[in-house]
Amino acid sequence: MEYTRITAQLLAEEEFRGFAVRADEHLDTFLVRERACWLVAGASGEAVLGRIAADRSRVFVERRRLRADGIGEPGGSVSPLPDGGVAVATNGRVTVYGADGSARWTYEFEPWGDPGVGGPACVTDGGGSRLLVTTTGPGMRERPYPGDQCVVFELSDGRIVTRTTLPSAGAGYVFQQSLTEPAQITLDALEGDTFYSLALTLEGDTLRVQPVGLDDELFAGVVLDGVMLKLGVGGEWMSRHEDGQDGLLVEAENLLPEGLIFVGNRPGFLDPDRVVVAVAEEEESEDNRHLILDGHTLRPILELDYPGTTCPDPIALGDGTWLTVHGDTVRRWRTA
Secondary structure (H helix, E strand, O other), rough: OOOHHHHHHHHEEEEEEOOHOOOHHHHOOEEOOOOOOEEEEEOOOEEEEEEOOOOOOEEEEEEEEEEEOOOOOOOOOEEOOOOOHHHHHHEOEEEEEEEOOOEEEEEHHHOOOOOOOOOOOEEEOOOOOEEEEEEEEOOOOOOOOHHHHHEEOOOOOOOOOEEEOOOOOOOOOEEEEEEOOOEEEEEEEEOOOOEEEEEEEEOOOOOEEEEOOOOOOOEEEEEEEOEEEEOOOOOEEEEEEOOOOOOOOHHHHOOOOOOOOOEEEEEEEEEOEEEEEEEEEOOOOOEEEEEEEOOOOOOOOEEEEEEHHHHHHEEEHHHHHHEEEEEEEEEEEEOO
């Protein structure tokens, strides 16, 4: 099974020093916050957050640099804030920093015993006035342990608004917002060989948590207009869910050339009608092919060709363009 090949058009290229180092140890290198896409780089006590430009002839429009204790620890999480600040969640602590780099408030919680397994994440709510953070729960060293928690704070002063127990325990977490509606928040929880994908809704002071799709598949790429993509662990299938409801599931063996599976971490929407995804024979391969799928049926319609470069994992931006990152080199593309 082969597809019509088209040449990807290079729009912009920039260096983002430290991305490759962080990508080796962190889950938060691609973020969607406040209707914008971000990349995160850095290590050794420093993080750099790069906001992707609306101007398609550029890669970045802003870079926020922050030095803080624990920011480079494996499993740590950062999130840009609407007022120019940054939230940092590390094992046992969350700190909110202002745009000038000064700490506004800190909340400490009992750390996970194995920071290589459990790790926090943080994200603002849809209104930008509250911060959601995954933490350990009470009685962590007791049995049975009820589970980790999601705690909601007032972003201005760190006051706890509410908290809820998650189905996962000792997991690593990744938050994303919808690109078109920031109040739609998703949470991936990676607990050993168990994977949870959860939709979080904050209504007033009530936080609701609802599973989406199968447990052994994770949210992938941007959420656009209420439509979510999920990728099966192992790359054998992909699914499409609208407004968090069960939807379409397609299997790689029925759609792709023989022996190929879905690979990478961020297949996503180029726009409401198209999805870009990497496929290969093995999960860890960099010898990947990139396909464009129909955004409604997930059936492949085109294959992309990149003259003179290799591109392991495309990052769709929802505006008709996508990024590829090779080492610390970030390139922005569109279809010709």
